[in-house]
Amino acid sequence: MATLNIDIEKEQQRVQSELEKQGLRVLVCAGTGCVANGALEVIKKFEEFGVKTGVMSAQDKITIIPTGCHGFCEQGVLVGIPKLKTTYVKVKVEDVEEIVESHIKGGKVVERLLYVDPKTKERIQYDEDINFYKKQTRTALANCGNIDAESLDEALAVHGYEALAKVLIQNDPNAVIDTILKSGLKGRGGAGFPTGLKWKFAAANRGGKSYMICNGDEGDPGAFMDRSVMEGDPHKLLEGMAIAAFAIGADEGYIYVRAEYPLAIKRLRKAIKEAEERNYLGKNIMGSDFSFEIHIKEGAGAFVCGEETALMASIEGERGMPRPKPPFPANKGLFGRPTVINNVETLANVPVIIRKGADWFSSMGTENAKGTKTFALTGEVNNTGLIEVPMGTTLREIIFDIGGGIRNGKKFKAVQIGGPSGGCLTEEHLDVPMDYDNLAKVGAMVGSGGLVVMNEDTCIVEVARFFMNFTQNESCGKCVPCREGTKNLLHILQKIVKGRGTEEDIETLEELSAAIKDGALCALGKTAPNPVLSTLKYFKDEYMAHIRDKKCPAGVCSALKQYTIDETLCKGCTKCARNCPVGAIEGTVKNPHKIDQSKCIKCGACYDACPFKAIKKG
Amino acid sequence: MVEEKSINLTKVDEIINSYEGKKTNLIAILQKVQELYSYLPMEAMTYIGTKMEGLSPATVYGVATFYAQFSLEPKGKYVIKMCDGTACHVRGSMPVYNSVISRFNLKNGKYTTEDGMFSVETVSCLGACGLAPVVVINEQVYPKMTTDAMKVILDDIIKQERE
Missing domain, CATH: 3.10.20.600 (Ubiquitin-like (UB roll))
Incomplete structure (x- = not known):
């Protein structure tokens, strides 16, 4: 047992009483999505009505909290007022006055800004009652959208650094590893390797210099959970890293973040600075013997750097190319020293497991996948x-x-x-x-x-081509199976979507995929054929339609489709002709138009532009 | 090929020094240099490769060409980044992209307009998938784009530039 010079419980009480002084908390989502929808202007407008001008003095005070991503990006800007059990969606600057006057001051809910259930068409007042939230169990994301991501005090109010204090007082790194092992936590970045085991391997090399790395190079197109954690609850990530570093005996860590996430980088930098200033990170954390400093490394746009050995090469300032394993990072990683690399979401789960226990965590999930x-x-x-x-x-x-x-x-x-x-x-x-x-x-x-x-409007073959185009672009070129294999897979898929595929192509796709899976050096190559194989397995008909019938059933592949104008629906508004980039549409005002197929480049601009749905594709 | 202007290397020196000339900071140094010039001038890369210990111009060039973020040619005043991540792709990012490409008559691997006003590029994912399809012009994020909306935005920028 060790004693600390920060009493986390007292800190929590202090922060709680501070929060009570804030009066009515108005949470405005300021994640990337909501900022794009105008969240910063909404916040500014609220502030005009808020504490500064004193308009609220008759009422309770209101405090505007810019939060991290609340997850419901499409409905942004999201404004939550927990005390009034209300969440407003799609809020615009011009709505702010009505929210303040009608609801906050007058007690009357602004119905028109409530979420509408797409099925029942009912308006729902509070996010806890919206199906989108009701059916979720938020642990890694628990605080995202509910706290000011740029304040350490707000993190403390929601148990921030409580787990770190707990492990530092206990002062038993092996016990930490045992808890994580017992919880069944597996890596959330893709591979699903047991986190505790990874730590255990690295801990076997305790004594010399070792590193703790957080992989925030969230490169998968269509995934943004790590961005949300880094933007919405950065202290939880820092705490998770510190606990991991304590367990494996590392005193230095890196967070590798994609350069495409500028807001996440900004918030992490701020969080690290504040945590260091207040001794939740840095030298002798909370007065213990444990020291840990964290650096941020910005990626430079290479998907392969999400692979752990490539990521380490990139931190070392080199081309981000994977290295053969073994040696595994736990033995020989960054700068040749023992290293653990965990994904953002994995680390965000660590503090709550320490706080609530392994059994709590493993009570959720399935036999082999907990939490x-x-x-x-x-x-x-x-x-x-x-x-x-x-x-x-x-x-x-x-x-x-x-x-x-x-x-x-x-x-x-x-x-x-x-x-x-x-x-x-x-x-x-x-x-x-x-x-x-x-x-x-x-x-x-x-x-x-x-x-x-x-x-039904998505062409599966085109999707397979899309993914292959992505992996081919991102292949680092080090090993032949991935470099040449993905290129040929892509070539065949391009042929098929252009209507020039043959039945033998299917066989070649399968054979080549198997070879790449076997022979590629890293996970990027080994998994690259998956989109092709799974679509071939479940949508062979669609491939065959492209190959045999020269048709794209979804009407997506431009070489296989034709746009025509339905004369009975065309009102002769000329919008299609004005939008056509190649002048392929002819016709006079108020008379049905016609597409010259020899000029048409099948871009679909007319299809999108037509207000009468008179343009047919197929 | 754009003509290489001679550049002020003292600023590059300052950047190298701010990172203590460590070669592990090479990527960060290149990022700063690119921030300064909007691209990586060959002269700057050669200088970094010669000046910094443990590096060669070839290594610097190798790193610069590996990462998609680095550009070896000057970019336009407005950089239009069309997100073509899966979510944006499924919701129709390509028609929007094609409308821009054909508007500026860009083809055969050319992504910057003659007048140096616009550069057009696709990026794999900006993590704003809930707002798909997304376009970023310089720092500004435009959600739920359509070909129509894109036209209006570009018209506005061009009008603004004329004034």
Whole structure:
């Protein structure tokens, strides 16, 4: 047992009483999504009505809290007033006055700014009652959207650094590792390796210099959970890293963040500075013998750097190319020293496991996958956003309950899970409990947790081409199977979407995929064929339609489709002709127009522009 | 090929020194240099490779060409980044991208307009998937883009520039 010079309980009491002085807390989401929708202007407007001008003095004081991402990006800007049990959605600057005057001062809810349930069309007042939130279990994301991400005090108010204090008082690194092992926590970045085991391997090398790295290079297109944690609750990540560093005996750490996430970088820098100033990080943390400093390394736009050995090469200032394993990072990692690399979400789970215990954590989830998982639910679904559910939740619950079903009443076709390393699943998989093993069985993977929902208008072959184009671009070029293999896979897929595919191509795709999976050096290459293999498995008909019938059933592949104008629907408004970039549409005002097929480049501009749905594709 | 202007190397020196000339900071140094010039001038890269210990111009060039963030040519005043991550792709980022490309008549691997006003590029994911498709012009994020909206935004910028 060790004694600390910061009494975390007293600090929590102090902060609580500070928070009470704030009066009515108005939470305005200031994550990347809501900022794009104008959150900063909304905050400014609120402040005009708030503490500064004293308008509220007759009432209780109000305090405007800019928070991190609340997850419900599509409905942004989100404004939450927990004390009034109200969440407003799609708030614009011009709505602020009404919220203040009518609701905060007058006690009358502004109905028109409440969320409308896509199924029942009911207006719902509080986010806890919205299906999108109601069916979630938020642990890693617990504080995202509920606290001021730029304040250490706010983090302390929600148990921040309590777990770190606990392990420092106990002063037994092995006990920490045992707890994490027992909790069953597995890596949330994709591979699903047991976190405790990783720590144990590195801890075996205690004594010399070692490093703790946080992998925040969230490169999977369609995944943004790590961004949300870094932006919305940076102290939780720092605390998780400090606990891990204590367990493995590291005194220095790095957070590797994508350069595409400027807000996350800014908030992390601020959080590190404040934590160091107040001795929650740095030398002799909280008066203990444990010292730990954290640096931030900005990525420079290379997907492969999410692979742990490539990431270390990048931190060392080199080209981010993977190195063969073994040696594993736990033995020989950054600068040749023992290193542990954990993903952001993994580390965000660590403090709460220490605080509430391994049993609490392992009570959630399935046999082989404990706890919760975040998913970025996007694409053609009504409620897009970031969610967190217990492992083992089915796709049906996620897409149809939380996600509110497919938008515009269209039909569900497939869901792409796990990004460029994952696969496409169909209707028959909607009831599979999602965890590492079950998804692997059906040819997909949890991956980082991107879920892109597709409807009948999505061409699956084109999606496979899209992913192959991505991995081919991002292949670092070090090993032949990935460098040349992905190039050839892409070439074949391009041929097929252009209507020049042959039946032998299918065989070649399968054969080549197997070779890449076997021979590639790192996980990027080994998993690159997954989108091709899973779509071939479940959507062979669609490949065959492109190859045999020279048709794209979804009407996406431009070489295989034709735009025509339905003369009975065309009102002759000329909008299509004005939008056509190549002047392929002819016609006079108020008379039906015609597309000259020899000039048409099939860009779809007319299709998008027509207000009367007179343009048909197929 | 854009003509190389001679550059002021004292500023590059300052950047190198602010990172203590450590080669592990090479990426950060290149990022700062790019911030300064909006691209990585060959002269600056050669200088860094010669000046810093343990590096060669070839190594610096190798690192610069590895990462997508680095540009070896000057970019336009307005950099239009079209997100083509999965969510944006599924919700129609490509028609928007194509409309920009054809508007500026950019083809055959050319991504900057003749007048140096606009550069157009695709990026894999900006993590704003809930707002797909997303376009970022310089620092400004435009959510839920359509070809129509894109036209209006570009018209506005061009009008502003004329004034």
